[in-house]
Amino acid sequence: MAEGITAKKEKDFSEWYTQLLEKAELVDLRYNIKGFVPYREWAQISIEKMFRMMSDELDKTGHLPICLPTLIPEKNFKLESEHVKGFAPEVFWVTEYGNGEKLEEKYALRPTSETAFYQMYSYWIRSHKDLPYKRYQRANIFRAEGKMTRPFLRAREFHWIEAHNAFATKEDAEAQVKEDILMTNNTLLNKFAIPHIFFERPQWDKFAGAEKTFAADALMGSGKVLQLPSTHLIGQKFSKVFNVKFIDKDGSDKYCHITCYGPAISRIYGAMICMHGDDKGLKLPFDLAPLQIVIVPVQLEKERTKLLKKAGEIKKELEKNYIVKIDDREDYSPGWKYNYYELKGVPIRIEIGPRDLEKKAVVIARRDLNLKESVNEKDVVNYVNKIAKEYTGNLIKQASVNFEGNIADVKTAEDMKKALQEQKIIRVPFCSIEMDGAKCAESIEKYYMAQVRGIRADKKEKTSGNCVMCGKKAKEVVYIARSY
């Protein structure tokens, strides 16, 4: 038997995740810098596919790829005061080279790249004809996290795409935020099978230097939410500091309106495996699985030649469209193999034994529903096509049920407390997401260890109630949850 996960996801999510990471061979925690974690092939193959899907989405919407340096001079970094205040505690600094020679200036390992992008934009953008100016880069990002790190979900080095766009008007910038939300839906939901809600974050929880922040929250194990891609209305603050101007049609100089969008692919990967994994191990969206179909001939000692011939025929047919492997190793039992490929999240397993040969059939097991069935030889391709087509949709469905069923409407602090204990996301009337609501949010954090996630970005929700904390007339309906 392959060594499976012994912790239960429902009972001890944290231990389950740690075992999943190790036993499915996704990362190795033995690398000797805290919070820096090697990704092994079974994770990296999927992560590469996710990068391509996200880049394709950006390419389709008129973004072009560029590549900026990893290091940012201290003086760039310090130009925008809110930004530096927000990020300074987390910056790693390069101060030396060679055998201890001091550099003339300190360089930040980018904790995000606004201060590199916008300096260059001040050179690259000249005229209204250059706008919209939409560029992105794939980059590794470094943050000296104070909170406890966790592979993929919160790490000191992570891997993302960041798109920085410049516009002539505020309206164009706002339209970009809508496009970012749509792109997130096309990838995060449709490709990575992660149901989520986009919130406008409260003013006290926005990106350091932005006017407004919009972020997708997904519901993870143990009822906590996890922030996934966020997009920000940066406004003109950085434009003014970095001098990102354009000559408008009327000949006048104007500052650009900027947005930035940052899907952290490695973090999304972490969310994805948390969301879909079960006590047997990984489940992966069909197009992201490093191996899609494994064929396991059983009782090889009996009809070896015939079994391998049949397995080869099936493989040949299926590998026209899928990633397929035959596992004919004799030093592992079929049972060991079944457990192993379930642990690894291989979507489809085909078993063939001597008796199947006689019946001209095979057994097909599917990981989305954890079911298996005997299928006539001649129907194998159609049957597999059908599973492939509905597989990712099934993962979305399973995750959505979990999500929708976990939102609770409450009106009082008492009910809120109870619902949070039941691992729900709370929908409540709340005084305000402007700075005057910050005090109520602090109390919620202090007494319930939960955060105000914001108001929905996809639809306007109205309230006639009073704020769950201060009792003043509520301006907003907000969502409150515990978060990673």
Place this chain on the structure above:
Amino acid sequence: MAEGITAKKEKDFSEWYTQLLEKAELVDLRYNIKGFVPYREWAQISIEKMFRMMSDELDKTGHLPICLPTLIPEKNFKLESEHVKGFAPEVFWVTEYGNGEKLEEKYALRPTSETAFYQMYSYWIRSHKDLPYKRYQRANIFRAEGKMTRPFLRAREFHWIEAHNAFATKEDAEAQVKEDILMTNNTLLNKFAIPHIFFERPQWDKFAGAEKTFAADALMGSGKVLQLPSTHLIGQKFSKVFNVKFIDKDGSDKYCHITCYGPAISRIYGAMICMHGDDKGLKLPFDLAPLQIVIVPVQLEKERTKLLKKAGEIKKELEKNYIVKIDDREDYSPGWKYNYYELKGVPIRIEIGPRDLEKKAVVIARRDLNLKESVNEKDVVNYVNKIAKEYTGNLIKQASVNFEGNIADVKTAEDMKKALQEQKIIRVPFCSIEMDGAKCAESIEKYYMAQVRGIRADKKEKTSGNCVMCGKKAKEVVYIARSY
């Protein structure tokens, strides 16, 4: 007129390259850290394609992708003494985080990743069944170069793939070097159109920590060679230091034989644009061009509707297989556009004017041969297919003529000097590429400012002559050239 390159490649290569970089908008030299250069979209699009082609090649030969941390603890880095001696002067160190807090240990920004890979290999490799163990990563690499930097060709941050493979035997490792040379041929020559020779480097010029180094040299402008992908027989030195062992079939513990292969994609991109560019600007292999076909309607003021209709029809047909754009801007003249797209290295330009409409023809200009021709409307697709098919081959041919014609056989130091002045690569009898030949190589470096590049890796060349420097009986035929 688009502002073209004013320097001549043949006369002032260095100025030509600088202008090409700027005017074709490939990089921006204004970023404020020395040797760190932003890549703009026109470069990055091609570089991304090159990464995919190289990764595909590695995938095909059984390598799997992983992703290791960018930072390497000082103590790992210092474990292998030759390695640390070779790389220490070039390492950037992270020593602080936040507002000046000192880290407990210094971390190297990876100048190469042996000392991260092999630590993990000691955990991941257990048995002869795990071998060969072939893994690669795409990574950004940092070196505090002492020599003058130049965008793409020599930078303080660059972008590569590094493959690290572990084997049971020396023979398996040697076979991997052959596979690496073949992979280089499949990409560097066939896809990137760069003719090159693979040399076994002399012992005094090998990778720090390796037993043998093999490297591809390409012939660049002004007769200098540039080192492109290299592959190294690392042997067992690192295995012993990092404890990379496996249990062999007989039950005994053995150290792995390691190889590493490092195609520096950003550097290859630089070599590629140097090699193929001309006084009009870029030339790019057909599959790497960000835009493959531009359609320019001319005299738009005359037959605007008809011209745009025709252009649209042609685009619709061609974009089934190619990346196509129509440039119908009226504030730029056709002449400006022709120069602009030639500068940008767009392989094919289709011009359509009112007179072409009448004749039911278009003019097709091709950048590989810098020719243009009138082509009947109904033949456009076939004509374009033909150009697309032979385009990259033409670039290879042009570069090969240059390469082969630049190798000179000489027997004396006197002739060598002359040939080097004529910007030739020299083929000469030489005493030895073991350490006892180092003195002669030093003299060549000192008196002729040229380097012994090594002996050919692809064929054995015999000599009966005497060493061009010391006059002793020559053991080898070596190649000598000036290099970047």
